[in-house]
Amino acid sequence: MHRINLLLLGFATLCSLAAPSWVSAQSDRPNVVVILSDDQGWGDLSLHGNPNLRTPNIDALARDGAELDHFYVCAVCSPTRAEFLTGRYHTRMGVYSTSTGGERFNADEQTVAEVFQQAGYATAAFGKWHSGMQYPYHPNARGFAEYYGFCSGHWGNYFDPMLEHNGEIVQGNGFIVDDLTNRAIEFMDGHRDQPFFVYLPLNTPHSPMQVPDPYWERFADKEIVPDPAPANAKAQKLMHTRAALAMCENIDDNVGRLIRYLEERGIAEDTIVVYFSDNGPNGARFNGGMRGRKGSTFEGGLRSPCLVRYPREIAGGTKLAGVAGAIDLLPTLAELAGIEHKPRKPLDGVSIAPRLRGNADELPDRLLFSAWNQKASVRSERFRMQVDGSLYEIAVDPGETIDVRGKYPDVAARLGGALDEWIRETQPISSRSPRSRPITLGHPQERQTQLPARDAEPHGGVARSNRFPNCTYMTQWTGAPEDQITWDVEVIEGGNFEVTMYYACPKESVGSELELSFRGQRLTTTIDVPNNVPQIGREHDRVERQEGYVKDWRPMTLGIIGMEEGRGTLALRATKATGPEVAEMRLLLFRRVSPIR
Numbered sequence: 001m002h003r004i005n006l007l008l009l010g011f012a013t014l015c016s017l018a019a020p021s022w023v024s025a026q027s028d029r030p031n032v033v034v035i036l037s038d039d040q041g042w043g044d045l046s047l048h049g050n051p052n053l054r055t056p057n058i059d060a061l062a063r064d065g066a067e068l069d070h071f072y073v074c075a076v077c078s079p080t081r082a083e084f085l086t087g088r089y090h091t092r093m094g095v096y097s098t099s100t101g102g103e104r105f106n107a108d109e110q111t112v113a114e115v116f117q118q119a120g121y122a123t124a125a126f127g128k129w130h131s132g133m134q135y136p137y138h139p140n141a142r143g144f145a146e147y148y149g150f151c152s153g154h155w156g157n158y159f160d161p162m163l164e165h166n167g168e169i170v171q172g173n174g175f176i177v178d179d180l181t182n183r184a185i186e187f188m189d190g191h192r193d194q195p196f197f198v199y200l201p202l203n204t205p206h207s208p209m210q211v212p213d214p215y216w217e218r219f220a221d222k223e224i225v226p227d228p229a230p231a232n233a234k235a236q237k238l239m240h241t242r243a244a245l246a247m248c249e250n251i252d253d254n255v256g257r258l259i260r261y262l263e264e265r266g267i268a269e270d271t272i273v274v275y276f277s278d279n280g281p282n283g284a285r286f287n288g289g290m291r292g293r294k295g296s297t298f299e300g301g302l303r304s305p306c307l308v309r310y311p312r313e314i315a316g317g318t319k320l321a322g323v324a325g326a327i328d329l330l331p332t333l334a335e336l337a338g339i340e341h342k343p344r345k346p347l348d349g350v351s352i353a354p355r356l357r358g359n360a361d362e363l364p365d366r367l368l369f370s371a372w373n374q375k376a377s378v379r380s381e382r383f384r385m386q387v388d389g390s391l392y393e394i395a396v397d398p399g400e401t402i403d404v405r406g407k408y409p410d411v412a413a414r415l416g417g418a419l420d421e422w423i424r425e426t427q428p429i430s431s432r433s434p435r436s437r438p439i440t441l442g443h444p445q446e447r448q449t450q451l452p453a454r455d456a457e458p459h460g461g462v463a464r465s466n467r468f469p470n471c472t473y474m475t476q477w478t479g480a481p482e483d484q485i486t487w488d489v490e491v492i493e494g495g496n497f498e499v500t501m502y503y504a505c506p507k508e509s510v511g512s513e514l515e516l517s518f519r520g521q522r523l524t525t526t527i528d529v530p531n532n533v534p535q536i537g538r539e540h541d542r543v544e545r546q547e548g549y550v551k552d553w554r555p556m557t558l559g560i561i562g563m564e565e566g567r568g569t570l571a572l573r574a575t576k577a578t579g580p581e582v583a584e585m586r587l588l589l590f591r592r593v594s595p596i597r
Helices: 002-017 056-064 077-086 112-118 176-189 213-219 230-235 238-265 326-336 409-426
Strands: 031-038 066-072 122-128 146-150 162-165 168-171 196-205 271-277 306-309 318-325 368-372 375-379 383-386 391-393 439-441 448-452 457-459 484-491 495-504 513-518 521-526 554-563 566-576 584-594
Touching (some): 031 077, 031 326, 112 196, 112 326, 238 271, 318 326, 391 409, 554 584
Parallel strands (some): 066 318
Antiparallel strands (some): 066 306, 146 162, 162 168, 383 391, 457 484, 513 566
16 A cells, blocks of 8 residues: 555656646746755844844845744754645654654655646755655655755765765765755756746755855854853854854855846846745854754744745835744745645645735734654744743743743643644654654656665664764674664565665775675675775864764665565675675665566
8 A cells, every 4th residue: 555655646746747738837927946044043144133144145035025023943954844845744744853764754745846846837956855865755756856965964075075966976066055056046047938946955054064265264263242141152162153154154145146146137026035944053152042942942943034035026124023934835935926726635834925915914823833852832922832831921031031831821721732732633742753664765756766874774783984874874894794784675666676885995895795685686796896085074174073974985886686566674784704894885776777577
């Protein structure tokens, strides 16, 4: 049944690529550009009073459009992406982690890209996807006809990195944020004959803290004004803050480049530009005195900047005070674009298009929910309640220092009941469960399938290169009998697959023999070319990183293996080791060459 559902969803996606004639390009349809920054807090803009940096181009989006003053996302990256893309709480969709498959939202969810693609838009995404790597979770399978970037939660090198383009592994060009913006502009320039929907999920100021020299030089010795909240000021790490602010100024310059392109092409008036971030700041720095940062369900971990520029319909300087969230963007953008959206499943978000146009009052007292890592919170227009029952009056206490549940018992009862009901309905507290869905392989619409070390399990003496899985590789593989690397895999459609391994090893490892097996089928090969390369990334770091480093991986064809449809364990092991270490393994790449006969 699982395979049938995935195939049906894939067929629906394929059908959506060819829009019917009645939704051909229309001059009155606005273009849409959505820019999502990564780990940039509400306070990381000069617009919000931060005296430590200048972000004139992002600030100008508010001057020329609208600012959603109390806009909320999730505590960490992948849940926010799921909620923006679907208009639904991530807790309904199977997202329970930020890696090893837990970042994927269910394959039967409808995405904003599918909505716009079916309305005749050219769709593209450039940057950090973080919602699944293999079909049917890959961006190409979720409504984005064009994709360039990386699918993991973080990346180990921001200068000329290994990336992918529509599933093919490629090398980036220069600093990654500049490169992604270049790609977005090139796509827009190449689609003059139809409206476009461009999603630009940038990956900074997420660590590793890498930024080009001109930006770093502005901040390397800069005096930093601390946050008004004493706890934030005390916990601040100056060098990390300086690097983050330098990265934010780089983002601002790229936003400026994009807006100038739209203006020079004469389409800025008819292009909706949205700017927001995926969670609170990745460090204790200026954040308007709010409590919490990334990973927290307090105000500082969930409040995000959100700016919407659409000169044709949104008056400059518009400021909306009511609460809104990432779940509202899909229905809002569809309405602004004049698309009649009929969701497959009930949305949690609501359209705020009438408010942006100045045609409606603020919504009545609305509740927004959030949960992460055994924490949960509910926000009303005036209050925030935590799952432990503590209640804070945000309007007068943004630092959430005074618990007012005793002062407002009726409010506490109402919000507590609503939060309990939401938890019962969506079960977020138990959603961080062990992985229950296998990694998919061999989807009939997928050109090739990547199985990275991130999604594998090490056995014996084999170990990950770092405790944060996203960009890791397998190391300490000595070839002992118990050493192996395994993936829990479901083959969607069987076939014969050519397998390529991206690896590094010293010359002493030449002659080591490998075996790849799946449900009784095996292929064997021998390492015949060394790839003794150093780690990459340290030379660009402005601050010592927590994540691991990467290498210049070499591709090696292992051979062809037959894989039947179904679930099983894919295992890679060495049958002979000629040196102290067999190899370091970054990923396997599967390309279908023929059906099983």
